[in-house]
Amino acid sequence: MKILSMERLRESTIGYDDYASIALSDHARYIYSAAFRRLQMKAQVFSLESNAAVRSRLTHSIEVAHIGDFLVQKFVEIIKDRKEKGLAISNEYLFFYENEISVRKVVQTACLIHDVGNPPFGHFGESAICAWFKDYLLAQDNHLGESCKRSFSLKDIDVNYNDFLYFDGNPQGLRIISKLQGNDGYGLNLSTSQIAACIKYIASNSQVGGDGIFKKMGYFSTEEGVVKAVHSDLGITDRHVLVYLMEAADDISYCISDIEDGLEKGVVSYSTFFKYVYKRINEVFSLFGEQFLPCKEKENIESCLNRINELFRDVDSDIDSEEYPDIFLKLKTNITNLSVKMVASEIHSRFDELILGKRDAIICEETPVYALQEVLKSFTRKYIFSSHEAENMELGGYAIIYGLLDKFKVLLDIPRQQFSDAINKQKNKGVSKVSCHLINLLPDKHRKAYLKAVSIDGVSDEKEFNLRCHLVVDYISGMTDSYAMEIYQLLNGIKVK
Known part of the structure; x- marks a missing residue:
């Protein structure tokens, strides 16, 4: 099994022979593409937003890339610490250690790519495409053999039309980078490991609808050959290990950034946010106790919560204090940093499963970082996504x-x-x-x-x-x-x- 590969689906005219150059080339191919630039005009949460401080898909992706890079750095620090202590490390750990720069760049690029296939208006755009094709392909008054005068009829519709009935931005993103950019049918012609690091789900259009990593389609029927070639080169059949890092970086990023956008737009107040998280984050810390890593970030979060409690006693808790924006920034920074450190620790603890691509995710329900993020995500669902x-x-x-x-x-x-x-x-x-x-x-x-x-x-x-x-x-x-x-x-x- 390969973690990184120098192979591309079409042989490149530039003969790089080291992982770092390949990773940097992949990064450049993508960030100079029109598909990447268009993300600046696609919304993260609030579409057609005139306030430039509110995130677009582009700014969100850049933030995710930073967290992905940070996550690899923290994981490699764990490997370095084990190495310095003379503890045994696997060949895969040694590869991460020796190729840290290349791995960080591949994860960064995967993070920048992760939203490129999202249609306009995000998940509602996806839902509209699915609903329209369901109406068009399956409605009784649109029997393909009659109204379209085709050589096939409704009964001939097979799983290939799941490409549209279960349309999703993830397989569309794979299609963009592997087919639509460029004129030769190879898209950006990225390395096989870079492509694999972007394939979040592994279900084909005939397998979609299961649990975990099979709940959504990983690739369309049109890209099945691409996925087979990538898997063949890397020697994998399931998820690539670097996908987990990209996915975790996205989870860490959006659970707090969506809230910040809501605060920026005035959709929700700081006092509402602080009242919601104060008790819940304290409960998470109490519930998981020593499972949280002893670090300054946890202490800083507790300090922020204590200051929030003091302000609630001093002023009407429904009125935003002038201190709230600064407290929010400190809380955001420390929650992010704590989450990254804890996810890096989870990667170490579960690496044997991750390297085989057998887990649904790094951040699972039984982990303290999941509970911490769920506080933020539940607030977002209640106050941001449901706003008028x-x-x-x-x-x-x-x-x-x-x-x-x-x-x-x-x-x-x-x-x-x-x-x-x-x-x-x-x-x-x-x-x-x-x-x-x-x-x-x-x-x-x-x-x-x-x-x-x-x-x-x-x-x-x-x-x-x-x-x-x-x-x-x-x-x-x-x-x-x-x-x-x-x-x-x-x-x-x-x-x-």
Whole structure:
């Protein structure tokens, strides 16, 4: 089993022969991509936000990358400590120790990639895509063999359409980095270990719907070959060990940053937050006792809580004190640092399972860091995600994504030959001007990815239809929040300039 690899799915013209150069090249390939830049116009929680202090997907991903880097550093410190004490260390530990810089860069890049496949308006965008395809593919009044005049009918729909019925940003992200960026069908042509570090779930579209790491789809039918090639090179069948670090970094980051955004927007007050966490964090510390590492971060958190309690006694607890922003910053910093240290310790304790890819996550329910994070996540669910502002934007976003798919439905309805003529700019009287104009909206790289995939001999009508659905979804899911609204308004005649 390899932790890092120098192999790419297509041989690179640049012959790097060390892990550090490969990792740095992968990092550069991604951060200079258009897909990465578009994250600055996709929301983390609050879509179409004019306040630049509120996080976008881009700023969130940068923060996650910092925590991922910090996490590797702290884990390697544990290895160094064991080595200095003369304790036995495994070959895998030795690899982390000797290749710390490379591993940190791979984890950083995986963290930067982790949200790249999210559609506009986040999880509600995902839900809209799933719901639309459920209505389109499975509704009785849209029997594919009749209304679409295809050579196949409803009974022929197989698991390949789970690509859309269970659409998720994670497999879409894999599709972006391995297929859609670039013109040769290899995307960014990242190293196999970098790709593996981004595959959060391992279920194929025929396995989706299970528990744990099988609850969501890990890759679409179109990227099954990519995953097989990556697994073959690395000698793995399940999760790659570095995925766990990326996932933990994301969990540590968003559970506090989403709250900070809510405070910045005034969706919730500092006093409401402090009243909520004061008792609950103290209870977590009391419940887990010595399981929390003895460190200055825990002492600092307790000091913040004590000061909050003093302020509650001195002033009306419903009024925000001038000290609250500073206390929040100290609390955020120390909770983050404590979480990183404890997760690094969990990696050490459970490394034998993690290296085999057998665990669902590092941060599991029985751990004190899970309990600490759950205090923050429960607050976010109650006060941030359920706020009128967040919910109204989600409803609007859902309508926009569903409505865009309705408009592009015409491209899915026309027969294969007509669509082929239209996308290849060949005249066909059966193709409407609207269909031609919609095709012209599709980015060249997405059209080229479709044409390359259907150029393979023996592509059935069912497979072509699957690829055509991906073509439409690639375009819509790749939109920024504002561009999705703009195109929705254009296609509905609301705003044409």
